[in-house]
Amino acid sequence: MTARLARPHHKPGARAVRDVLGLVLLPVPLVAVAMAGAFAGGGTRRWFGGGRGESQRADAQAAKDAAAAAFYELDTAQRDLRISIETISAVDSTPAARQAVDGFAALGRRIDEVSHTYITAVDAHDLDRDDLEASAAAQARTELSKAKDELVKVKGELDRFAQGLGPLLDKAETQLARLAPAVERARQALLAASTALDAVRGSGLRADDLAARLAALGPELTKLNEGAGRHGVPETLQRADRVLRDAEAVRTEADRLPERAAEIDKRLVSLRTRAQALTTRAEQVDPVLSELRRRFTAACWQDLQPVPEQAALSVRRAEEKLKEAGKAREEQRWPDATALLSTVRALLNSTDEAVSAAGDRLQRLNAVAKDPQQEIERTRFAIRDAQRLAMAGRHTPDPRHARPLDDAVGRLERAVEGLEGRHPDYWHFLLEMEAVRRTAAHVVEQIREERGAGH
Known part of the structure; x- marks a missing residue:
């Protein structure tokens, strides 16, 4: 950082770190000592010797003043840079920030060294002595000039170090902002x-x-x-x-x-009504099962036998959970009420599906028993459609497509033959037709995906 950037009035972020974080700068007592020595000797001084001796004394005093100025500039830059380092270390704990702190500490030790050399040179020579010899003045000038050069050199190192802190300081000040x-x-x-x-x-x-x-x-x-x-x-x-x-x-x-709360109240009412309706519908399953048993083989309806009992049990469980949900609502345990209502809904959904399955089964069996040809033609069309797609642009079909379609044709024919008995299993027939159509649809999807990828 340059000296310009290091000045406090150019660093609102540096001032902010003291305001925000309450940081207190450590004093640098060497300054007071050094400046006291640098500018000591006020009042009227007697000059003796004249000529070359006075010239040497003046040169030494000029060297002392220049060294004092260099020391002051270095001290000011160090103080300003310390604010920047404290800003960075307060905000940033990355390796780069820790490296900057270590680098500043190393520079501080270097500054202490050159400051000590400067202070030693100042203390070693009393330029106000009446009997100051020309050789002593010349030696003082040499040592003070050397101390000044070291101070200027370290000040340059400090400025270059400060310039490298730009990104870290910008980041820190952004976080402070x-x-x-x-x-x-x-x-x-x-x-x-x-x-x-x-x-x-x-x-x-x-x-x-x-x-x-x-x-x-x-x-x-x-x-x-x-x-x-x-x-x-x-x-x-x-x-x-x-x-x-x-x-x-x-x-x-x-x-x-x-x-x-209003939504939970509404759901409680809605689910109670639905549970009551399902109770009524579940009572109608037994007549449906009775007709299925009278008109169709056991394979067409035996999986539906447990439905009435299971439906009644599920509705009872749903009603119990509804009571628990109502209590949770009264006690304003909203998560519990919501979870219980979700359980009730799941129970009623599964019951609804089971109750509906019996009526749907009777309807489908009635339709296929009256006219199985419609189901057969629908399945044959699905197979032919898949076969046409498999042959499109080819002289012979791909075995990966032809084999499952040939198997589907055989499965269709066997299912149709199964209808010729005295008591055909219409439910098995319907399941076979669905399975064949799924096979055809899978082949169609496979062909389209392959051709889409090839295109």
């Missing part, structure tokens, strides 16, 4: 969540789970208030983001809680 707004947003989110929770409770809803979640954020708010100087900037930013996210979630759920 985010810090105060992030903390403030988190506080406002907590306030909004608390206000929303108070409004919900005012409407008669307890919202105990939301209150517990909001209370759990209290320690996090305490740490935010303690500041980044204690907990670090990255950790404070992460904490602020986390508090913001969690508080907004609480507020959103609190705002939606009245709607959620």
Whole structure:
């Protein structure tokens, strides 16, 4: 960093790190000592000797003044750079940041060395002595000039080091700029969540789970208030983001809680009505099974025998879960009520499917018993369509496509032959037709995928 960039009035971010983090710069007591020595000897000084001696004394004094100025510039640059390093180390814990801190410490030791050399040179020569000899003045000038050159050299090293901190310092100052707004947003989110929770409770809803979640954020708010100087900037930013996210979630759920309660009430009524309707429908399964047993072979209906008992059991379980859900609603245990209602819905869905299966089975068996030809033609069409696609652009079909289609033809023929008996198994016939059509559809899909990939 150049001396211009190192000056405090060009570094709002450096000043911000002291304001935000409460950092205090360490004093550099050498300055007071050195400057006192550099500019000592006020008042009227007597000059003796004249001529060459006075010239040597003047040259030595000029060298001393130049060294003092170089020392002051180095000290000022070091102070400014220390602010930048403290900014970086407070925000950044990456290897690059640690390397910068170590590099500054090494430079500090180098500065101590040249400062000690300078102070030693100043203390070794009293240029105000009346009996100062020309040789002593010349030696003083030499040592002070050398000390000044070393100070200037180290100042250059410090400036080059500072220039290399640009990206790290920009990153640190960017995070510092985010810090105060992030903390403030988190506080406002907590306030909004608390206000929303108070409004919900005012409407008669307890919202105990939301209150517990909001209370759990209290320690996090305490740490935010303690500041980044204690907990670090990255950790404070992460904490602020986390508090913001969690508080907004609480507020959103609190705002939606009245709607959620109304929705649960509506679902309770709807599912009770549906359970009652299913009870009535389940009672109609026995007459359907009776007709199936009277008109068709056992293979067509025996898998449906347990349906009435299973349906009644499922409806009873659903009604029990509905009572539990109603109790959870009264106690305002919203997650429990929601989970129980989902269980009720699943039970009623499976019962509905089982009850519907009996009526659907009778309808399909009646249709195929009256006219099996329609089912046969539908299946043959699916096979022929797959065969045409398999032969498109070819003289002979691919065995991977031809073989399953040939098997499907044989399966169709055997199923049709099975209808010739006195008591045909129509359900087996329907299942075979579905299986053959699935085979044909699979071949069609396979051919299209292969040709699409080849294209």
